Amino acid sequence: MIRFECDYTDGCAPQVMEALVRTNSLNTVGYGMDEFCARAKEKIKKICNAPDAEVHFAVGGTQANTIIISSVLRPYEGVVCCNSGHINVHETGAIEATGHKVMALPAVDGKLTAAALRELLAVPTNEHEVKAGMVYISHPTETGSLYSAKELEEIYAVCKENEIPLFVDGARLAYGLAAGKDVDLPFLASHCDVFYIGGTKCGALFGEAMVFTNPDLAYNIRHMIKRHGALLAKGRLLGVQFDALFTDGVYFELGSHAMALAEKVKKCLSECGVSVYYPSPSNQIFPIFENTVLDSLKEKYTFEHIASLGDKTAVRICTGWSTTEENVDMLIKDIKNTVK
Amino acid sequence: MIRFECDYTDGCAPQVMEALVRTNSLNTVGYGMDEFCARAKEKIKKICNAPDAEVHFAVGGTQANTIIISSVLRPYEGVVCCNSGHINVHETGAIEATGHKVMALPAVDGKLTAAALRELLAVPTNEHEVKAGMVYISHPTETGSLYSAKELEEIYAVCKENEIPLFVDGARLAYGLAAGKDVDLPFLASHCDVFYIGGTKCGALFGEAMVFTNPDLAYNIRHMIKRHGALLAKGRLLGVQFDALFTDGVYFELGSHAMALAEKVKKCLSECGVSVYYPSPSNQIFPIFENTVLDSLKEKYTFEHIASLGDKTAVRICTGWSTTEENVDMLIKDIKNTVK
Amino acid sequence: MIRFECDYTDGCAPQVMEALVRTNSLNTVGYGMDEFCARAKEKIKKICNAPDAEVHFAVGGTQANTIIISSVLRPYEGVVCCNSGHINVHETGAIEATGHKVMALPAVDGKLTAAALRELLAVPTNEHEVKAGMVYISHPTETGSLYSAKELEEIYAVCKENEIPLFVDGARLAYGLAAGKDVDLPFLASHCDVFYIGGTKCGALFGEAMVFTNPDLAYNIRHMIKRHGALLAKGRLLGVQFDALFTDGVYFELGSHAMALAEKVKKCLSECGVSVYYPSPSNQIFPIFENTVLDSLKEKYTFEHIASLGDKTAVRICTGWSTTEENVDMLIKDIKNTVK
């Protein structure tokens, strides 16, 4: 089977594996206090143009979300997101497990809007209600959409007016950067208080780099990381991988590769008159296929099921850093032959 | 510097790295539902002689401890351990973070005793007190000691009398198995309700294999794993590693290698009249050096600081699967030359 | 000022105060193991026609909700309610504080619908999502509406099909019973797994009687009550009060008194052409007044602010067990004089 259901079906990018093999027999101190982590952090701060940021690593996205959110919130505070936000729907209550409410607002195109956020924060609250203490968005979002620079600016402005920190989940950031016209790393870093650069879905074996552009939010963060079981004993593994990803532009190339292939698929769908369930400018594609077409395609390919729509079905097709042009071309050919 | 402070200074065993490289570009389903995990689980059940067990993987030890303990306990229950237990002293309150008290009993030689446990459980409790709901021990313990088969039998008998599950943390199990005379995997599996086989400190890049010999305790455990941010997206990485570790006896060889070198160091210390802070039959060694001796050794080697004792200092020396005989021989020579 | 903003502006019903005074100097055992609690529990079980139920007391509603919900749910489970449910909006995250998600469905007339519940539970979930583990409704609801016997039957049927317990919050149950045509205590008791009979808002100084019609849900519940700081030292105070409330039909009379006065107010509003923000068959009334009218009324009366609607405002008027006919008649007269 050729897998298109997600962007974490493979191991890691060759450059990352090469670095892991090369450093495997080296002797270093544990828990991320090593030189590889130090070097990766410096590279990330430089490329984000955020010299005062603090960078820390986590093994996965749920860990990063939980650590950041539960570290910032006071006990009676909640985190605001849109209702399709990953922390609201796909983390088995990991945020609530730390005692905090996820305050979900209606999504527009998978995104939180500055207007909805402003409206929520304008309502006075009292001690009978959860207080909004952080705003969470992801870029790209769960449905592949992207915030424009203007949208980010507006959301961040509302956060600042209300003195609430903004956190951007960048699990698929490589694809968002490659797809987006106007949001790059320095722009992102200067328009939120903390974000993370996804490794797991973007070329690493695993790992996310949490960038606290507001370093006050990182106060005693290593205690929080440990308490959540996220302080990797061989922490250098994270440093080695992010060092490799941010050497010679690997991270950006991986993103561009996936986006080029995603565009080919989208073009094919458009030409074949296949509509989409969610419009997505990034590497996740949500076509609605006739069930007969889908059954035929599924003999050779795997997709993620999104929604059953009578005699049609919406699925997710992901391209990723590891997707081959050969496989995409084959898929396109098969779609063209099946959809008539 | 030559590092002896712990057993997680290197990457992974060559057999593990070879397997990771070999499988790197394969396409698999995520979250541990792949064939590598399936195969590793089968191997583990077979070698433990526990065909009805359920096996699940976690990235690290704190995760494994937190998931297992918080899944089993009712809200008002606590977990019993000895006061030097890892969950009591070195996890930044990760167990308490899930709402549960760690009920610490006095350790004897770093171990929980059946007598102390029986005494605790004999006292009737009421609704004003935390109820003991699980017993936690580690093998080897935090100070390198080992439970004999008889000790394990006695503790498990007390647990069964009181209908409280027994959990054995095996973060350093490879070394415990190599050092112990009478506790092997099938014995361990049949004398507790759940345990984990440590990978991180025993040859893997990372990872622990949780073995629920009482499969009832694994009810909906994948929900718990996800909720704690421990469901690795590329879950196959854990399967690939444990598959390699339990092929051709690699795991046992790695343990034996470390123990052979540990014995050389212990023999040297004994011959030089260096006493130890904790007696340890396993791969952790706790010599008490004159400060002048230590200062000299520290020019070339790293150790973990254990205790300041006036003009002497207790440190920890660990051998591990990656320790070389060459480095151990050099250390021995230097100890002999420095301690007069 | 004459207070109409809520139904807890006074102390307690004379019968309750008389009982508290009469028993004040008696000597009893603590923590609710006394004869008054025993007697009150028996009366409640009898009047609910639920001989196998277990009854326990809590001081307040948030306590009762938190204890019941967190005792029943497994860590990865959430509680389903409608989005205007009290636990979702007015308890400062008390449920989330115990680690559980409140899964809010759209309300219809302030109520959860069997259809929405069935739809939610029909969607298969996996380990990435919170599992629904309990259903919460209140009767009356936050906006004064009531479940009909048929609606309760339908919701309970969906719960049973899905093997999920149903919990009914009865903070204002006296008023719901008096207002409802077809739901009485035996009907309620036989159409849910656990509910509570509100005292705080219905004639007691404080206190709620939790009735576990499914006694399995009360397993070790006293541990849970204590752990949440809700095991009153002088637990008899709760027994004394509920004993008084369920002697000679006091509880039902208090409800009927309030409802008769509420009907007078509603009739007046209707006659004056004042529309309501939420239709409510119970003791909470939500008129929409012209701001000028409201300003005038507020010189003499207090109401709870509900919503600003331009030159109109929605407020809440509550009648309660302690509301006097004299005050209601005065209010009616003033409304008639002000609204022209």
Added chain:
Amino acid sequence: MIRFECDYTDGCAPQVMEALVRTNSLNTVGYGMDEFCARAKEKIKKICNAPDAEVHFAVGGTQANTIIISSVLRPYEGVVCCNSGHINVHETGAIEATGHKVMALPAVDGKLTAAALRELLAVPTNEHEVKAGMVYISHPTETGSLYSAKELEEIYAVCKENEIPLFVDGARLAYGLAAGKDVDLPFLASHCDVFYIGGTKCGALFGEAMVFTNPDLAYNIRHMIKRHGALLAKGRLLGVQFDALFTDGVYFELGSHAMALAEKVKKCLSECGVSVYYPSPSNQIFPIFENTVLDSLKEKYTFEHIASLGDKTAVRICTGWSTTEENVDMLIKDIKNTVK
């Protein structure tokens, strides 16, 4: 039976009941924003000589402990107490339920010592360990002992050196003040950051007055109170009671009454050669009776069981604000007649 097992066997002091009855039919705003609460708070601040303090009420002691501790601590911090501390042994893990470790040090005479505290805080910690974030003591302690002014000064000095707030649980403060030579309310208020004045065990029906002498610790405390289900709807009940207790010295008289009777009992025990299990200068007395003596006394009186000691048994006798001299004289006579 005549009950001596605890100091919460009765209702409330006549002055308190009189105030509750007198104010019962008054109409006030809810949740403690009423004039009775305001007046009680002012009286408490004045009598504590703490004009800048913030005063808030809770219904019971476990609530007060949980709210204060969980409000102050950061997630990875724990609260230090002695191993016999109430929060460590008699609250069913209520502190751990909020995610925090109770860090227990060995008690000396039921008390935490400045020396043990200083020693603990002198050990450097890192991110693998729980950080001490608050110190908890009770006055009187669980075993009836009292801190001298000098001991309090020393403990508070250690806290200040380490910038860790000190919290004093005063569940039985009336008795501690009456028994102690040199600790009065102004001294206590100026030697800790927050404490509470116990009502439940000292003349109220229920209720504790939390006094934040460091008002920064009370930041958004009403959110915390609500979140823990401790914001009493008819909050005025707490104001009315504390207003009565701090009018005309009632609180102090109740304490003195109990202490005078306790001294009579202690004198009798001493004269009869009955030794005690814990020495106690306050209203809790811990005699060790021959089992035959105890059996005889138990026909008429109730005591709390403390420890079985072969053919002897240690019990607790409490005098309280409601204990009558008549009953104490009868008990004394019976002890004298039984112990020969």
